Amino acid sequence: MREPKKYLAPALLATAALMLVGCAPTAGATSDGGTTEEDSKEPVNVSIIYSETGPLAAYGAAYKGGLEAGLDYVTEGSGEIDGREITIEYADDAGDADKAVSLAKDAIGSGTKIIAGTVASGIALALAEQAQQNKVLYISGAAAVDGVTGINDYTFRSGRQTYQDVATAGTFIGDPEGKKVLVFGQDTAFGQGNLAGVEAVLGAKGATVSSVLVPEDATEFTPFAQRILDEAPDLVFVAWAGATSGAMWQALEQQGVFDAAPVVTGLGDTATHEAYGAASDKISFLNHYFAGIPENDVNTAMVDYLEANDQKADLFSPDGFNAALMIAEAVKTGGDDVEKMVDALEGFTFDGPKGEITVRAEDHAMIQPMYQVKLVSKDGAWVPELIEEVDAETVAPPVVE
Known part of the structure; x- marks a missing residue:
């Protein structure tokens, strides 16, 4: 070196x-x-x-x-x-x-x-x-x-890189050994890629990884939310993008998924902070940066x-x-x-x-350090608030040989 x-x-x-x-x-x-x-x-x-x-x-x-x-x-x-x-x-x-x-x-x-x-x-x-x-x-x-x-x-x-995102998500359940992690996402390259990332990172640390992948053209998410509950996971990792995000979060909230296990996703740029509706203060966010x-x-x-x-x-x-x-x-x-x-x-x-x-x-x-974050209501808007800074070495990817 x-x-x-x-x-x-x-x-x-x-x-x-x-x-x-x-x-x-x-x-x-x-x-x-x-x-x-x-x-x-x-x-x-x-x-x-x-x-x-x-x-x-x-x-x-x-x-x-x-x-x-x-x-x-x-x-x-x-x-x-x-x-x-x-x-x-x-x-x-x-x-x-x-x-x-x-x-x-x-x-x-x-x-x-x-x-x-x-x-x-x-x-x-x-x-x-x-x-x-x-x-x-x-x-x-x-x-x-x-x-x-x-x-x-x-x-x-x-x-940062994807490994650091996924490793940060894993910190919400502590040691992944023996824990059940479910990836909830769209059945697309994006969703499949996140599933592979969770398997590679948290699976390698001893977690059992399963998934509920939803067809990209789906508009009704209640049955899929029920499947999450049936799996009884210790952590739900959500990988979702696009116009159906609001309806998806609403279904998870209405079906009580947030009461069953921590639900983690990445906090996006400022423009997305109002996109989570009634679920906003119930989601656990991994985060790269906010001001x-x-x-x-x-x-x-x-x-x-x-x-x-x-x-x-x-x-x-x-x-x-x-x-x-x-x-x-x-x-x-x-x-x-x-x-x-x-x-x-x-x-x-x-x-x-x-x-x-x-x-x-x-x-x-x-x-580099990463962050655990939540959204809180302030002056009529949802704004991020720090839960905990995650030490850089804790989420450092393994060395590529």
Whole structure:
């Protein structure tokens, strides 16, 4: 394992830059034909490929806002790292993997060595392949697919992954050994994927995992709620998306499922907080982030920047912010050498909006805290409230060999 790197706070960056300038050679060709000081001050081009439009546009907007807040923070408003301007080029993949790959190839062809963004899991895997083939640095964003972790030497992530979500859900029942966990979801790739995730995470810890998967076109959910009760689980893990969510939660509430066992699901972005109806204060939520949780200077800086720009911190804002800090570290330490950028990020520990985060050297997993959350009624709206912070190591995924 390489020795972890600790992020230098913004106040120290100027001092570090002065020290580097003081030791730098004068402009002109070096004796070994290497980079001159003048060349080293050229802008660093970064391609951000994300969903500006498409089904995940809201996630893309939160990521972009966080990224811009992070760049402002880490450069103290200058937009420069060690005197080099960070030039960001945004490209909209519209949620389409083929389009994303085409955009990545265009960026790489023009000399770009750093690509980031990506809120869709399928796109993240496709761009990881491009990073490996072309030996460029790639930092995935909100995409949660576990397969990004450890996929190759050039691919990193700036957010959490599915394993951490599922492991956080498991903390609501303590030790999963001997417990019955039922996955309730749609019989789609999304629902089946969550079932596989629960089997891989909680099943591996000794839980007995079963499922009730509902046809995607179903509109009546009472019979399925009854099937949950018949199973008598210790935990119900709900994986649901789409227009039928309200009716589904209503059926679970009316049939008394919440009285039978803890019902856990992921708390989505702010726009979803009003979607749970009468079940809102009965659901146990696993959570990646909401603006009111972390109490630290970094989170305050991000929230303040976004509010000053008529935005609000949301679920995936930290993913963009973290990406900015990682890009800055890669450039500061690695210059234009991608191999050195990779080395700089492996084991990199820094303070992000969620607190201390470590990029695990062995497989580039983001080791970070997660949260147990509930919704409470406040001023006529449902707002998240912290139950408990889950320690980063408690939900850390196993190392990908």
